[in-house]
Amino acid sequence: MVAVQACINNRDPRLPECAPTNVVAARVRQPNPRHLRDASDARNLDQIEYHLGLGGLGLTVWRTNAPAFLGTANSLPDVCSPAFLVEVPLRNSSKGLKRTRKRFDVKVFNSFGDTDRNLLEIECRPSTCGDGVVQPDHETCDDGNRINGDGCDQACQRERPSTATSTPTATRTPASTPMPSCAPMRPAPVGPAVYVEDLHLSAPGEATVSVRLATGGAEIAGVQNDILFDDNVRIRANFLGRPDCAVNPGIDKGSTSFAFQPPSCSGNLCTGSRAIVFSVDNVAPIPDGALLYTCGISVSGTGGVLNVANARAADPNGAPVPNFYGREGVVCVSNLQTPPSATPTRTGTPTPTRTHSGTPRPTRTPTPPTGAVICGNGIVEGDEECDDGGICLGTSKAGQSCASDDDCYGVTDEYSGVCQGGEKAYTLCHSDEDCPGGTCLACWTFGGDGCAANCTIETIVDYQLVPGVVRPDQTCEPGTSCAVVWVDPLVFGLRLRGSQQLKIGKGRAGQVPVVVPVASVQFDQIPISTLACACIRAAEYKTCGGGIFLPDGTFAESCTSGFASWPQPCPANRPCTSAFGPGNAASGVMGCESLDNLNVDTTQNSCPEAGEPGGPVQFTLSGIGGPGSMLVASAMSIGTSIGACQPTFCTDLDPLISRGVPYPFLLTTGQACATVLCKNDDPGYPATPRCVLGETVSCANLIAGNITGLTLGGAFTALGQQTLGDIEVTTTFVAQ
Structure with missing residues (x-):
């Protein structure tokens, strides 16, 4: 047997132009599922498919013309499955054991329709180790035996000189006399x-x-x-x-x-x-x-x-x-002493000068005018009911507590914060100039812990969905909760049922802040005919720096754990941070009189230029909503299971691979549209926006807990989906 791994998106310094892509599916070509030569071929096929799908990379795995496992896309760089064993058994003959060769061929597909193949050939030979003759293609020594410890090991490989016994002690301070500045060494854990x-x-x-x-x-x-x-x-x-x-x-x-x-x-x-x-x-x-x-x-x-x-x-x-x-x-x-502080004495309140790769951060007034009420400084003052401070976003101190923007800045910052409001909301930024109509803010306030983002005491409002009704044309019956998948030329309607909770503050400065705790979101299983079952889960969405978008419009790296995708590593100057506040699946605001930038338009070009893959998702926020308008940033995942819905699916016991990949999107009481340009790589395909409309309730009704009829709509795009191609998806969440 030979230990191998299944890997995708591996970077190679010899090929700097190669970049990780969104790998969505895989197919094993050898061993050929239709022509298995022996029992080892069958076992090898099962092992490879398992580690490409459920037991490793989480991809959709195809066998012949049908999926053997429904998985999710994986865009992580340098990701590998756990090691597993493949069999390359020797052949028996009248003259003894003979060498055997096995070929393993896997083809993968990304969301842009590109494919790649990888071929591995393993040959197993009868061992000649110990015959005293060095075989230079696989032996580095042969001393006529197969004994370890004599300079040539049992596999006829040169042993490196021993520098330690089986329990090294040369560099260790004995456990009986721990060094002064070190905690005592711990005993073995209970195990396993x-x-x-x-x-x-x-x-x-x-x-x-x-x-x-x-x-x-x-x-x-x-x-x-x-x-x-x-x-x-x-x-x-x-x-x-x-x-x-x-x-x-x-x-x-x-x-x-x-x-x-x-x-x-x-x-x-x-x-x-x-x-x-x-x-x-x-x-x-x-x-x-x-x-x-x-x-x-x-x-x-x-x-x-x-x-x-x-x-x-x-x-x-x-x-x-x-x-x-x-x-x-x-x-x-243990013997290193902390040197005296080399930090120069501060002579005032200015922040040390930093160099930015973008527009320099504008100077901010370090101290507010006398008598000003600042929500998020950790001091209850004026008409505030509470103030538990803020959380840094966008900078090298993302995720740390703060009382002002200056608390969040460090000398290694790549960005100065995240856009709050405006046309580029939730985008990492260098200055206010990067946030048209909004503010580049580093110290953010969030609700969910009893104190709302506007420093008022939170209350809970139940948001029970009106069960979805899908019409014969597969679109959603108005006034019900559904998701509609727009394929060329088909349409699939999915009924939504379930509930969530809104944690809201009181009205202050004409707005009511809203969050949705992850633990409150409970959606029923969604049957997709009898072929599969889907499950929607909320996510405490985390990114590198806490922003949702990078300045070029692409999504910031997700470091969210607990789902099918592996958390991406974050650079030191953008730590992994909750985008909507700790424990929250969504965060937003309702405007009691009006709300700017309410309408959400999502566009993605499937072929921006000849030969180029699909471009990044582009969000445009526009328009002004009337009283009761709401805009909420959220993140959810959709996991699937093959076959009809079962009671054991869509529970806390589901393995990570079945939980899907969380994606962020914007929900609104205004209009939400999604459009794929050049759909399925057809430049002549007519651009057709798929839109939904939300519905408002008043701030007074929200605060009173009466949200009947409140409708939050969303729309997003997805390119190169297996069997579906490029799609738009629209959703409506209607409150009872």
């Missing part, structure tokens, strides 16, 4: 777990860290885990450019492998390492407390933490070990 042992050092430099197994009473034959690097602690590379790690020979897991993550990385671009501890011919359980492997590390400063992720274990039968987890290790350097 893989864990990095805590390490105390007297000085920064090079050291060796140990990774051990706590079985918790389970029988464990193999382990996989990732170690995530700290700014001050990294695993070194050996002379081959791989992690400087070695498996403990005492556990006899000779197939163990180590690799830096993400794949094909080098130097400081590597953010972690992956270990797969197993043996093809030894499935005996590993003893409790056993040393699995050691790694050479480089330590700077006062040390840091090596976190453990993607921890998995298998029993001797190959079944997953339930409740298996990983525990981090703390590497502490």
Whole structure:
């Protein structure tokens, strides 16, 4: 057997023009599902399809002319499935065992209609290791035996010189005498777990860290885990450019492998390492407390933490070990004293000068005029009922508490905030000039915690949906809740049922703030004929910096967890932050007398220029709404399950792969339209806006809890959907 991984969107420094795309589906061409040659082909096919879909990348997997698994798009760069085994069995003949060759061929599709194929060929030969003759294509030594520890290991590969015993102690301060500034080293966890042992050092430099197994009473034959690097602690590379790690020979897991993550990385671009501890011919359980492997590390400063992720274990039968987890290790350097502060004495209130890649941030008055009431400064004053401060968005301090914009600025900022209001609402910005009709704001106030965004006490309003009714032409019956998918030339109507809660403040300055807590959103399953079942989930949507859009109109990187898509890593100057406030699935405002920029127009060009992929989504906000107009930014996901709806689907127990990918969109009581230009790459296709209209209620009725008839409408585009092509989707949420 050979350990392999399924990977997509891998970046290669030799091909700088290649960029990650939105991969939506995959098909295994070899082993050919129609012509399986033997039982190993069937098992290999199942393994590959499982790790392309449900058990790994989460893609839709096609077999012949029908989907074997309905998944979701994956646009993450350098993403791989867990390692799995494929079989390449030797052939028996009258003259003994013969070599075997297997070919594996996978084709993937992205949302632009592009395809790519990858071919892997594996040859298995009868072993000649131990015959005293070096086979240069696969052996680096052959000393006539298959014994480890004599310089040539059991696989006839040169062994690196040993620098540590199975339990390295050369660089460790004994546990019985912990260094003064380091916390005592922790005992092993209860398990079942893989864990990095805590390490105390007297000085920064090079050291060796140990990774051990706590079985918790389970029988464990193999382990996989990732170690995530700290700014001050990294695993070194050996002379081959791989992690400087070695498996403990005492556990006899000779197939163990180590690799830096993400794949094909080098130097400081590597953010972690992956270990797969197993043996093809030894499935005996590993003893409790056993040393699995050691790694050479480089330590700077006062040390840091090596976190453990993607921890998995298998029993001797190959079944997953339930409740298996990983525990981090703390590497502490004890004798470093904190130097005296080198921060210059401040002589006033101005913020240090920073250089921006865009328009410089305008000077802001650091202190408000005497007697001014500032909501979000953490002080209850004037007509405020509460004030719990704000949260930074857009800057290097995104997600931190603040009392003013100046609290959010740092010397490494890429942006100065996020547009509040105007034509570019929710867009990362450098200055007010980037926010026509709005303000580039860094310190935002949010509701959801009892104190609304306008510093008034919140109350709860139930938002029960009027059940959807789909007409014979598949459009939505007015006054009911539906989603309509506009395909060329078909239309599909989906009935919506369920409820959510609005947390609202009181009217202040002519507006009522609104949020929707994630925990309050409960939508029923949506049957799609008898072919599939859909489930809508709310999301606490998080992005790098907390803005929804980048200045060019594309979506900011989503770092939202708990769904089918993997959270994208964020740069240090834009930390992962909730876009709508902690615990909220939506945030917005109702205008008691009017509301600017109420109408939402979404446009996406499927072929902006010849040979180019689909362009970014473009949002245009316009118009002025009357009393009771509302605009809400929200995020939800749609997960699917093959077959008719079952009671076990659309529950908290659903695996992440079935939860869909969360996407942000704007809901309004005005008009929401979506248009795909050059639909399905046809420049002559007539642009047809698909629109819905919302319906208002008064601020007085909202505050009183009477929102009957309130209708929030939304519309969005999606390109290159499997079997559907380019589509527009419209939604209406009508309150009972």
